[in-house]
Amino acid sequence: MYLTNGEELHKIILNAPIGICILKGKDLVYELVNPAYQRILPGRKLLNRRIFEAFPELANTQIEEAMRHVFETGIPYEVNNLLIPVAEYEGGQTRNRYFTFSFQAWRNGNIEIDGIVNTVHEVTENIKVQNDLRDAREMADQQKRVYETITSGTPDLMYVWDLNYRFTYANAALLTMWGKTWETAIGKGLRENGYEEWHAAMHEREIDQVRATKTTVRGEVSFPHAILGKRIYDYILIPVLNEAGEVEAVAGTTRDVTERKQMESALAQSSEELQAINEEMVATNEEQAASNEELLATNQQLANLNEELLAARQKIEESETTLRLAIDAANFGTWFIHSVTREFITDARLKELFGYYPQQELSIEQALAQITDEYREFVTNKLENAIYNGGDYDVTYPVIGLHDKRLRWLRAIGNLKVDPSGAFSAFTGVVMDVTEQHMDEQRKNDFIGMVSHELKTPLTSLTAIVQLSNSKLKHSEDAFLAGAMDKAHLQVKRMTNMINGFLNVSRLESAKLMIQKTSFNLEDLIDEVIQENAATMSSHVVKFERCQPVLVNADYDKIGSVITNLISNAVKYSPEQKEIVVKCEVTGNEAHVSVQDWGMGLTSGDKEKVFDRYYRVESNNTQHIAGFGIGLYLSAEIVRGHGGEIWVQSESGVGSTFYFSLPLKT
Template identity: 60%
Template sequence: IRGEVSFPHATLGKRIYDYILTPVFNEHNEVEAVAGVTRDVTERRIWEESLEKASEELQAMNEEMATTNEELSDANDGLTAANEELAKLNKQLYNARKKIEENEDSLRLAVSAANFGTWRIHSATREFVTDARMKELFGYYPHESLSIEQALAQVQEDFRSYVSTKLENAIYNKGDYDITYPVTGLHDKKLRWLRAIGNLKSDSSGQFSAFTGVVIDVTEQQLENQRKNDFIGMVSHELKTPITSLFGYLQLMNDETGKGENPLMDHALEKSLKQVKKMTRMIDSFLNVARLESGKIFLNKTDFSVNELFGELEEELKHIYTTHLLVFEKGQDISIHADREKIAQVINNLISNAVKYSDHNTLIKVSVELSGNFLAIHVTDSGIGIAAEDLPRIFERFYRADSAHTTAGFGIGLYLCSEIIGLHNGTIGVESEKGKGADFYFSLP
């Protein structure tokens, strides 16, 4: 028999012994004694246990290392894929940079060929960066610095406040900036008409914006337009006198004969008076265009009630536009500070436009609404509508949509409306689809 046994030692503590017991037989083959041997195996057992524990720890380390190797292998695969993707992105970035550089070169060539001046304004610091052409247009030498205040000082006095207001509104209120104004060069004293177009872009940090744009010398075009306007004004003025006389004579004849004795004559006179009134309004429009372009239209602003204006227009226009159902929707009694006569002219022009392009016996609605610090007036019809491609140019001078060519007109009514509202620092617009009517509106502060 072989085994191990542990028991405490008086001085050494717990000890482990192994033993071997062998039976001793007599002549009768009977066990008469037991012989045995024992030894202290405590140190060996401690060493074996330590070795077993170390083996287990080594096995665990091997397993952990195997897992780590697998993870490293996966990481290496991922890193390889990431490097390949990064290489692809770097190539795309390189191509994009190359494309941007090509576009910048093309833009520089285009700006140079078009003889534009360029500028940039930092909305926070108001730093004004300009190129040599920009300085030249304001009469400065290329080596001289040019600030916003210095540039405004070269704008003719009649336009200076207008340009300054539009500039500040564009930088800090994201307003539109496409204006034409005259300047006198600082050194050359040369009069130039400039058209400035700007665009506001916010920085990715959101802390400031960059206002960039171009300036174009439009002196020749402006002088040509001035000659046209002078001619239009002269012809319109010359026509005004005979038309006024003709209207007076027709009115006198109508007073004398319009007693029901000759229905045919009464009808002819009535039609003639309407046509003369139409010609008078047309001549007035041409005169207004000429005055507007020459800067001779001035605003006479007063405080007035919108509801009262609606009431007067409704009473006047219902006798003129008898072919349509004209409805003025009066809301809250709002008072505004504006040129009453010119705002009435804008509403009248928009109504006249709606009458032209909508069927008889259809509704034309005039309404008002208050949104924040702005008052908006809408003129809505259910007429032929406006094609999408015509909408961006509908307020340009002499522009007429393709669908409007079958209707008489010169394309100046909406242009006049736009300019009058612009003089009030307001906005004008239209929402329309072809065949679904139109909603013209303008808002005033």
């Protein structure tokens, strides 16, 4: 349906919430006055009277001159916030009032000018509020935005749809945004005018809603402008009712709120008359949404908010100063990464840690390039997972400085925080130089490895001597010597296992722990371990619940040491004569081995740390149990090196069950 006939236009004018009148003839006689216009001049008779007779306050003013010029030339005229002293009633005492006027030529069927369309909107209260707010010199940005929203002008884009979702009207601003003309756009649907599917479907649903409820729909949407690029718009859709009160069209207006533009109230010439009416309608609807009382209350609230913002800003500045002093004192480098744009902002200290000069640009890719080859992929994966999945980010890695070629070990800790807008996340963190700590750790590992190697030579000789002596004393009549030599053999074996453990830890931390895989039956290995250690486990009953043959591809000796360690721990931490149960099961594509005891068990805190290096459970029951806390750590690393997992189920005072899994041979 096209809104082009006079009857339809008159109907819209009469229903408009802003003042509109039609002045006919050279004498400018009131031919049509809508209720909103009449409310501006209460008690005055207007219809069929000349405007300067019924509204003499306009006589001999720039308004009279402008109206004459519009009538003679057809050139539209508008003026905003014009002060006019207006009588309370015709011939009565005047009061200063402010108005926004728009005049457009009214043309007859021969396209000759035979009148003027006048729209008027009183802005007296807005001017008063503006004058009051102008004195608030320390108004914060947020106060300004609220003020601008309340006093904003006419929306940018106006349009009308029929009930089949076709455009029957579009103003010049909307046509410009589309890059189309009236002839190519009017009568077309949403998709034909370039709307994306989601956008078109959304408006079609809203048109149906307005038709069904006869109520206004308001929303916000983001889409690209043909010239200005991506913009954010606030829009309102209102029903157009016929004489029967049924919806026959849906009129809409869209405002660009990206920069909170002032209201654009210019009325279009001839075919743009409906555009001007709709613009004023929407502007007035929005202005009426906030009453004068709300404006006054808002002013006081904004004043209070300003004080709160100043206090909060001072606290934030104090906190930022404290944080910066702490970061500077710790000599940390800091960074910021935008999750969408991947903008990378760093301080001078971080650039220095990567061997860059303070004034040089440093991108994420350039920073990753300084990480040594064996760590680069690992750090990259951790970084991407942290930025886009919120994963943990606490990594230590070596870098080679770009300019100084210096090797540094860095520890980076990051935190992902979603922006309040929800549009992006900020990934921030610190980088610290841990080169000295890392080198100390390396020197310690080297020392442990060296001492362990040095101890193995005399221990090998001692083992041979004990074995030879034990062989010769096996049939000796001196029972004491035979028993002592058996005990010496057990202690030498225990010391050998301990030194091998330290050596494996040293190799593991130097990335030199080699895993040599072969195919074997896991059940045979468990049985062999139990038999070999039977002498050292005579105080307990070890029960092996056998399973079907399970073939795995793994390092025979190292998996054997894992089983030995789990059984040995079960013996150490459970009372004598208690049963130790060893199981082997197949679950899916994995073999699961478990060692269960009924000993002292673990607390929840111990369970989280029991596989950490050098960690030992400390309690009254463990004071006399020897160990260095490397067995479970080494076992965990061996299992993980095979692509398996290790875990524990335990309850303090009840007992523990340690598990590990290995992939089955395929």
